[in-house]
Amino acid sequence: MRQLKAVLSDRGSSYAVSGGAARDRAEVDDFLKALKRDKKFARATHNTWAVLLSDGTPLKGDDGEAGAGQVILRMLEREGLHDHVIVVTRWYGGKKLGGDRFRHVQDCVRAYLDAASV
Template sequence: MRQIENVVSDRGSKYAVSGGPAASRGDVDDFLKALKRNRKYARATHNSWGVLLSDGTPLKGDDGESGAGMVILRMLERAGLRDHVIVVTRWYGGTKLGGDRFRRVQDCVRAYIDTQPGGPA
């Protein structure tokens, strides 16, 4: 599991991104359980995630951040990253971000993909 904390802050909300190998829904569930063993992540407002399986099956979870899983999936498709789950974590800061929340999700996924071995640097 790779984690990047404090990727971005916006109007009090703080974001982090995590990722790792996942070739099935069971692997995703195991990854999320491992992530949430850290109390900080378990108490986060949202842990939105997406994964593209090698057979092309898309899986996603918004965890209350409507539309965030789809944003993650689209970025995984563009990057050609399969069998790898990415989780964007948000700790809500008290101010609604509207459409900007999608830009923050994109910032997190981009930060993760850009630092991925073999990815753009």
């Protein structure tokens, strides 16, 4: 599991990104469970995620942040990255971010992809 903590913050909300290998839904669930063993991530407002399986099956989860999983999935498709789950975590800071939240998800995924050289 690779984690980039405190990737960015905006109006009190903080973001982090994590990722790792996942070849099916069971491995995604195991990854999320392992991530949430860290109490900080378990208490996060949102843990949005996506993975593009090698057979082309897209899986995603918004965890209450409508549309965020699709943003991650589109980036994985553009990169051609299969069997690798990426999770963007948000701790809500009390102010709505509107459409900026999608830009922040993209920034987190880009930071992860650049750091992981995947």
